[in-house]
Structures are given as C-alpha cells and as structure tokens.
Amino acid sequence: MYPASYYKNTVGRQVQCTLCPHNCLLLPGEIGRCQTRTNKGGRLFSLNYGLLSAVSTDPIEKKPLYHFYPGSSILSIGSLGCNLSCDFCQNCSISQPEPEAFSQYPFREPGDMVQKALFHRDNIGLAFTYNEPTVFYEYMLECAIQLREHGLKNVMVTNGFINQEPLRTLLKYIDAFNIDLKSFRNDFYRKLATASLRPILDAILTVASSGIHMELTYLIIPGYNDSPAEWKEMIRWIEDNCGAETILHVSKYFPRHKLTSPPTPTQTMELFIAIARERIHYVYPGNNPQLDNHTHCPACGAMLIEREVYRTRVTGLTEQGSCKQCQKKIKGVFNTVI
Numbered sequence: 001m002y003p004a005s006y007y008k009n010t011v012g013r014q015v016q017c018t019l020c021p022h023n024c025l026l027l028p029g030e031i032g033r034c035q036t037r038t039n040k041g042g043r044l045f046s047l048n049y050g051l052l053s054a055v056s057t058d059p060i061e062k063k064p065l066y067h068f069y070p071g072s073s074i075l076s077i078g079s080l081g082c083n084l085s086c087d088f089c090q091n092c093s094i095s096q097p098e099p100e101a102f103s104q105y106p107f108r109e110p111g112d113m114v115q116k117a118l119f120h121r122d123n124i125g126l127a128f129t130y131n132e133p134t135v136f137y138e139y140m141l142e143c144a145i146q147l148r149e150h151g152l153k154n155v156m157v158t159n160g161f162i163n164q165e166p167l168r169t170l171l172k173y174i175d176a177f178n179i180d181l182k183s184f185r186n187d188f189y190r191k192l193a194t195a196s197l198r199p200i201l202d203a204i205l206t207v208a209s210s211g212i213h214m215e216l217t218y219l220i221i222p223g224y225n226d227s228p229a230e231w232k233e234m235i236r237w238i239e240d241n242c243g244a245e246t247i248l249h250v251s252k253y254f255p256r257h258k259l260t261s262p263p264t265p266t267q268t269m270e271l272f273i274a275i276a277r278e279r280i281h282y283v284y285p286g287n288n289p290q291l292d293n294h295t296h297c298p299a300c301g302a303m304l305i306e307r308e309v310y311r312t313r314v315t316g317l318t319e320q321g322s323c324k325q326c327q328k329k330i331k332g333v334f335n336t337v338i
C-alpha cells in the first residue's frame with residue numbers, strides 16, 4: 001500500500017477521497033468505487049501503486065494520438081482498476097478486477113519504467129493507458145516527474161473523470177492527453193458508465209485552455225449514443241469551447257463486456273464523420289480500416305500524413321508542422337527531435 005495524495009479527513013476516522021468526482025466517503029477498512037483506494041486507520045492508501053497489468057511499446061497512433069509525434073513509438077503501461085464501470089468496457093479484465101487479484105501482478109518501481117523508456121532510442125516517452133490512469137495517480141505522477149527530467153514525453157489516455165485540483169497538478173507534467181467523451185447526455189454516463197458528464201466536460205475545458213496537446217475520442221455505440229442530433233450538439237460544443245482545430249477520433253464499437261449491440265455500421269461512422277467535418281478540421285475514423293484516416297491540410301487539401309493501419313508517413317509537413325504546399329500551421333506537435 002502507498003499513501004494516497006488527494007483526500008481529507010471528515011468525521012472521526014472517516015476520509016473523503018477527492019481524486020475523482022465520486023468523492024467517496026470511506027470508513028476504516030472500506031474501499032472506494034474504483035477498488036484501488038482504501039481507508040486504513042483514518043488515512044487513505046493506494047492499493048495498486050506500481051502494480052502493472054501491461055507494459056508494451058506501441059505506435060503513438062494506437063493511443064490514439066495522430067497529431068503528436070506521428071509515426072513514433074511510445075512505451076505504454078497500465079495498472080488495475082477504474083473509477084468508471086462502463087457496460088461496454090474493452091479492458092474489463094484489468095479495469096474491474098477483484099482486489100484479491102492485485103497480488104498476481106508484478107511491482108515495478110517508477111525508476112524501472114523510466115529506465116525502460118530511456119533504453120529504446122526511438123521511444124518518445126511513456127503513455128499511461130489501458131486502464132484508467134487517474135486511479136494510479138501517484139505512480140503516474142512519479143513516473144512523469146522523473147521522465148520529464150530526462151526530456152521524454154508523458155501521455156495520459158483518460159476517461160476525464162478527475163477532479164480539477166489533481167488534474168491541474170498533472171498539467172505540469174503531461175505533454176499530451178487523449179480524453180474519451182463517451183456521450184453528450186448525462187443519462188448515458190449515469191446508466192452505462194456510473195459517472196456524470198459535467199466533470200468530464202470541465203476536464204476537457206481545463207486541458208483545452210492549458211494549451212497542452214489534446215485529442216478527443218468518441219466511441220459510437222448503436223442504440224445508445226448514435227443520435228445524429230445529439231452528435232451535432234456535441235460537435236457545436238467542441239467547436240465553441242475547444243475550437244475548430246480540435247483533433248477528434250470517431251471509433252467503431254465492437255460488442256464487449258455487458259453490451260451485445262452489433263458493431264457500429266460503416267454508414268453510421270461515415271455520417272458522423274461528415275457531420276463533424278462541417279465544423280471540426282481533424283476528424284478521424286478509428287477501428288475501421290475501410291475508412292480513410294490520412295491527414296489533409298484543411299486549407300488547401302494537400303496530403304500531410306499518410307496512415308495505413310499503424311504505418312505512418314509524414315509527407316506533406318515542414319519540420320515546424322506547416323503544410324509544405326500552402327504553409328498553413330497544422331495543430332499538433334510534429335517536431336521529431338525529442
């Protein structure tokens with residue numbers, strides 16, 4: 001067990017975890033909704049510190065991040081637990097584990113991960129992903145601080161359900177975020193993900209206004225969040241609050257965990273992408289190789305980045321990240337020198 005960072009003492013030896021908007025109240029011996037934090041004697045502890053369920057080097061496009069060092073590789077790690085409980089979770093074996101399962105996973109010091117990240121010459125840094133990194137906050141932060149000292153990059157792939165204070169601390173160390181926006185309806189979050197929409201919108205606003213690189217991901221689930229009217233409303237919100245230059249991934253759903261809806265039809269993906277492109281410059285299909293996911297210049301249409309599954313070629317950009325043909329500056333971080 002490792003001391004947790006964000007909590008306060010309430011009455012007697014009860015504590016309130018303030019890491020995420022669930023703000024769990026825990027009596028001694030109780031465990032939070034994420035299954036990863038417990039009250040021991042009036043102090044809050046992390047149960048998953050340094051327990052890694054996955055360590056793998058991935059293309060950065062797999063996070064997905066398309067405008068952040070395209071074509072590079074990043075060491076990616078995941079732990080256990082999640083503060084949401086999505087019926088459609090693609091990683092439920094590690095996001096919803098029984099606490100007894102934790103002992104099966106190896107402990108790795110943050111320094112081990114930093115050394116591993118430094119070892120491979122072409123690796124740009126460390127991505128916190130696979131399960132929700134918010135619930136291994138202390139470990140992520142320690143790795144990120146150490147990695148920064150070595151000049152490498154930190155990436156957080158998150159559901160965005162995190163309180164503002166811990167998020168603002170992360171902004172000092174995280175270089176790029178991918179944030180899931182699963183729906184524009186609170187009702188969806190309440191019923192299918194045991195969460196609420198507002199804190200996630202607030203997290204997106206905070207990251208967007210920080211200037212740190214951010215991409216958004218939306219998974220279209222037939223029958224649950226595939227209303228074009230709702231989608232238009234969400235796209236307007238993104239344009240108004242994050243700008244037309246936002247990078248948005250629209251992903252194909254496959255049945256997983258508790259949901260049995262059929263996979264997202266390609267026609268639905270095409271319709272959603274077309275609607276989004278009316279307002280947002282960079283909209284990409286995910287999990288669907290039938291659809292074009294190259295980057296074109298929004299000003300002159302020139303091909304900038306070609307992608308075939310995870311093979312990426314940057315062909316039309318200058319080293320400063322401008323279109324070679326018309327010199328438009330493209331949103332993102334393209335300098336390949338780390």
Ligand code: SF4
Pocket residue numbers: 017018019020021022023024031032033034035036037083135
């Ligand atoms: S991080 Fe876990 S313990 Fe803390 S408030 Fe969220 S769900 Fe509860």
Ligand code: SF4
Pocket residue numbers: 082083084085086088089090091092095130131132159193
């Ligand atoms: S937020 Fe992500 S990891 Fe957590 S339960 Fe939902 S889909 Fe799974």
